[in-house]
Amino acid sequence: MTMKVNYDMMLRHAEHDLEQAEDELREFRMNSGLSVAGKVRKETLRGMISYKNALFQRVENLKNEMRV
Numbered sequence: 001m002t003m004k005v006n007y008d009m010m011l012r013h014a015e016h017d018l019e020q021a022e023d024e025l026r027e028f029r030m031n032s033g034l035s036v037a038g039k040v041r042k043e044t045l046r047g048m049i050s051y052k053n054a055l056f057q058r059v060e061n062l063k064n065e066m067r068v
């Protein structure tokens with residue numbers, strides 16, 4: 001028995017998550033300048049960028065899988 005995978009739906013969800021992560025990162029960068037301590041801000045940005053990059057890679061992998 002084989003599983004049918006709906007790549008279109010998975011790609012739409014992954015692209016939405018990526019868009020949301022990019023928006024949140026942009027908002028955090030704009031609004032956290034003086035209100036967040038330097039070390040905490042740096043660590044938070046690092047985590048947010050890492051998450052965004054993982055989502056970007058997920059979108060690219062799904063696009064590649066759809067082509068195959």
